[in-house]
Amino acid sequence: MQKIIELKNITKSFDGEVVLDRINLDIYDHEFLTLLGPSGCGKTTMLRLIGGFETPDEGEIVFLGETINDVPPHKRNVNTVFQKYALFPHLNVYENIAFPLREQKVARDEIDRRVKEMLSLVALNGFEKRNVTRLSGGQQQRVAIARALISHPRVLLLDEPLGALDLKLRKDMQTELKRIQQTTGITFVFVTHDQEEALSMSDTIVVMDGGRIQQIGSSIDIYNEPVNAFVADFIGESNIIDGVMLEDRRVRMSGHTFDCLDTGFERNEPVDVVVRPEDVDIVPPECGMLRGVVTSVTFMGVHYEIIVDINGFKWMIQTTDFVDVDERIGISLEPDAIHIMKKSEFSGMFGDYSSFSNEFDELNEPSPDAESEERG
Amino acid sequence: MSRAEKRQTAAAMQRAALAPYTVWAVVFIVVPLFFIAYYAFTDDNFAFTTRHIVRFFTATSEVVTDAGAVREVRTYLLIFFRSLKLAVISTIICLLMGYPFAYLISRASDRAQKTMITLIMVPMWMNFLIRTYAWMTILQDTGLINSLFGALRLPTVHIIGTEGAVVIGMVYDYLPYMILPIYSVMAKMDVKLLEAARDLGCSSAGVLRRVVLPLSMPGVISGITMVLIPSISTFYISQKLGNGKFYLIGDAIESQYAANNLHFAAAIAFIFMVILLAGMALMRRLTGQRIYGGA
Numbered sequence: 001m002q003k004i005i006e007l008k009n010i011t012k013s014f015d016g017e018v019v020l021d022r023i024n025l026d027i028y029d030h031e032f033l034t035l036l037g038p039s040g041c042g043k044t045t046m047l048r049l050i051g052g053f054e055t056p057d058e059g060e061i062v063f064l065g066e067t068i069n070d071v072p073p074h075k076r077n078v079n080t081v082f083q084k085y086a087l088f089p090h091l092n093v094y095e096n097i098a099f100p101l102r103e104q105k106v107a108r109d110e111i112d113r114r115v116k117e118m119l120s121l122v123a124l125n126g127f128e129k130r131n132v133t134r135l136s137g138g139q140q141q142r143v144a145i146a147r148a149l150i151s152h153p154r155v156l157l158l159d160e161p162l163g164a165l166d167l168k169l170r171k172d173m174q175t176e177l178k179r180i181q182q183t184t185g186i187t188f189v190f191v192t193h194d195q196e197e198a199l200s201m202s203d204t205i206v207v208m209d210g211g212r213i214q215q216i217g218s219s220i221d222i223y224n225e226p227v228n229a230f231v232a233d234f235i236g237e238s239n240i241i242d243g244v245m246l247e248d249r250r251v252r253m254s255g256h257t258f259d260c261l262d263t264g265f266e267r268n269e270p271v272d273v274v275v276r277p278e279d280v281d282i283v284p285p286e287c288g289m290l291r292g293v294v295t296s297v298t299f300m301g302v303h304y305e306i307i308v309d310i311n312g313f314k315w316m317i318q319t320t321d322f323v324d325v326d327e328r329i330g331i332s333l334e335p336d337a338i339h340i341m342k343k344s345e346f347s348g349m350f351g352d353y354s355s356f357s358n359e360f361d362e363l364n365e366p367s368p369d370a371e372s373e374e375r376g
Numbered sequence: 377m378s379r380a381e382k383r384q385t386a387a388a389m390q391r392a393a394l395a396p397y398t399v400w401a402v403v404f405i406v407v408p409l410f411f412i413a414y415y416a417f418t419d420d421n422f423a424f425t426t427r428h429i430v431r432f433f434t435a436t437s438e439v440v441t442d443a444g445a446v447r448e449v450r451t452y453l454l455i456f457f458r459s460l461k462l463a464v465i466s467t468i469i470c471l472l473m474g475y476p477f478a479y480l481i482s483r484a485s486d487r488a489q490k491t492m493i494t495l496i497m498v499p500m501w502m503n504f505l506i507r508t509y510a511w512m513t514i515l516q517d518t519g520l521i522n523s524l525f526g527a528l529r530l531p532t533v534h535i536i537g538t539e540g541a542v543v544i545g546m547v548y549d550y551l552p553y554m555i556l557p558i559y560s561v562m563a564k565m566d567v568k569l570l571e572a573a574r575d576l577g578c579s580s581a582g583v584l585r586r587v588v589l590p591l592s593m594p595g596v597i598s599g600i601t602m603v604l605i606p607s608i609s610t611f612y613i614s615q616k617l618g619n620g621k622f623y624l625i626g627d628a629i630e631s632q633y634a635a636n637n638l639h640f641a642a643a644i645a646f647i648f649m650v651i652l653l654a655g656m657a658l659m660r661r662l663t664g665q666r667i668y669g670g671a
Contacts, residue, residue, distance in 0.1 A: 086572035186613040
């Protein structure tokens, strides 16, 4: 596959605060790439660098082999779908979509043909004369996409485009965006802080934190083989336990030695052990590899989410079997339920559910606007 | 209390809160307007007449043209169109100067914006008469400008007593009324819209023409209104800077009042008001259609 954009050693600071720290990233033609991270991780800044709204302090942005650091936005073959759409309130739907073509002085009937084509791509046929300020969020979103795609950019940048939509509409638009990307074959660079959205839509996910790329990989790689505690915690739920790698395929944690599939560590190397809540089997205490007491049970619809105290460490387990609070249970882990990570700067910061509560989690949910407001 | 009762009380309270303003509006706006109309259509004995209205359109006087010939003109129509001409020229100059200025201010940093807006407003705190006198001393044949020109051995210029001097005075006095409404619209404009326009292929000039200009039209309209109306009805500036040679509609009303011709003064004011209202309504209609809807 052809590289379409290369970021080479990009550093960017605002008022002395480093927002992007030596970023290297290749974006390939036709892929759906997602920049995923908490607010303030630098993902929006990265998008703005590619769009041409910011210039890097150091490093190079390469577009199809050419350095474009100093090329202004209107001369880049890259368009953006802005967070709150930024539709022109003085123009109707038709004129919003036709906006880039009018600038290029495209012939009237050609404009007409292409606007119609875009309207049907985003399923807004018949909306030509509508006032954009009276459209619903989802419809505004579609107009913004049509407007950004009509001049056939090589790359479409999307800045948390679904952030303002309610859950149901969000799901619909995810499918819709994926469909549009596949029909047009245009490279999408998508920014989000929502890990589920990233997992379900992307060919490649770039997980970011603190201005650095933590991991690049497919959804499955990122979920199953997180490189450090930050990624393991940010993508899905994880129990992250201190362990020691006794030898290849043998890890000791919580006073028990487990078989696993991981190799390539030093003998007796301290490691972080990741166990996903859905990979834990609940068994009678006498059959368990580990034993503990249930401290809370939450009904989540499809499953129960239970917290179990095992030797003072609180595990989260997702199960369809009902267990009661204060019940003593055993757990069992298959070798492929265990994933071993090297120790990192994030070790010990994540993966313990002792302070866990649903309300707390919601409070921590970053607001979708936080980052853009920081950058003004 | 039931919900319906609560709603009724809330509505009653709202009416009560509005009452002082309603009284104010009636006493100081509606009643005076009524009196102007009443005086305009009555004679000294308060009997109905259209004499004063007709006089506005038909009164004639003789003027000596530059060539020395004597010509008969419709006095008040001439005055009205002269006022309109000077006001329109001043408004256009204010717009051409004020618009880019407002744009630059709105793009500056927050602190710079505050400073510049304050600087624009400071002269407005000074009395209007004093400012006009200041311009007299600047523009006089022996005034500041000519002293300066003289010192630089440049030929002196004659400004005071020309239409140009009146226009300078109006522009100086009313420029802030053009800048402020345009600025306030531009300051509220979403920066993302400008970025979107650049992203979609507009050069800086394109962004200005296709996004900033149409979105700032409401500010432009209120700026034009706020400059045109006072400058068309001004009388003091024309007396002082025009040396009284350019009798404007405001001067006409003032001198009729001074001469105790209240009914005719009211008639001039009334006709003038009707023309202005019609003009504003027309402007609103034209621009209202332009602001919304594309091809």
